[in-house]
């Protein structure tokens with residue numbers, strides 16, 4: 035299977051006037067397979083939008099390579115494969131939904147005779163087909179975001195790049211966006227999106243990348259990410275009620291302590307040596323949120339938020 039997105043040792047340094055240079059991306063290697071949903075997560079300021087803007091050709095990388103379906107990012111050939119929803123989109127508020135979408139169809143190079151059908155098709159995907167005559171300024175936030183996705187879809191691209199598509203939406207509107215993403219995947223479209231909704235990312239993504247201070251701390255499928263950071267839960271009776279450096283939880287008549295895989299052997303030996311009776315040993319399950327906190331905490335605090 036082809037890679038929809040491929041980057042190699044991608045770096046971005048922002049040169050600033052009165053302040054020192056800012057290293058926004060540091061040696062990013064990434065592969066997104068065709069047909070996958072890729073979730074890009076990371077604290078504010080991690081470099082997600084910078085990465086996305088390089089992929090869509092709005093920002094030039096300082097060094098390294100980035101390709102969409104084999105074509106260098108920023109070239110017309112790469113752009114033809116791509117639909118993009120920016121983090122904050124500004125629209126012509128006085129225009130009607132159908133009217134503005136036709137402008138986007140023209141910009142995307144859709145032939146005149148085909149524009150009406152394409153607009154109808156895109157509006158159906160985002161369930162705005164009965165809003166064609168509504169002015170942009172009258173749309174709710176959720177509808178605006180769905181309009182943004184319709185706009186990105188108008189050229190029937192095989193790849194969609196969405197920068198925080200659910201940010202600022204209420205839970206129901208978030209669900210709408212998530213449903214749309216899943217339906218597009220079912221049509222074979224590759225979707226790369228950034229998000230702070232970790233539960234959604236956990237549910238719908240095939241691959242997840244965790245970016246922190248311009249570095250990809252982890253990248254893989256959910257199982258890999260969670261296993262990687264999962265510890266071992268040791269359940270015992272008797273023995274010590276306190277273990278230096280660890281939190282011991284009392285659960286009914288058991289005591290439970292979570293440790294890393296590296297520490298588990300030694301700790302079990304120590305507990306048994308101290309008279310504890312081992313009751314259970316299992317891989318401690320993590321949610322993506324817990325793993326995210328741990329992974330980013332280990333990598334150090336972020337100064338700016």
Ligand SMILES: Nc1ncnc2c1ncn2[C@@H]1O[C@H](COP(=O)(O)OP(=O)(O)O)[C@@H](O)[C@H]1O
Pocket residue numbers: 048049050056058076077078079080081082083084085
């Ligand atoms: N045009 C720019 N000029 C200078 N610094 C920028 C510019 N755009 C972003 N940055 C800085 O680059 C870092 C990454 O920003 P960004 O890519 O927007 O992160 P994210 O989308 O993950 O929040 C931040 O420290 C931000 O302040």
Ligand SMILES: [Mg+2]
Pocket residue numbers: 082083084121197
């Ligand atoms: Mg951003």
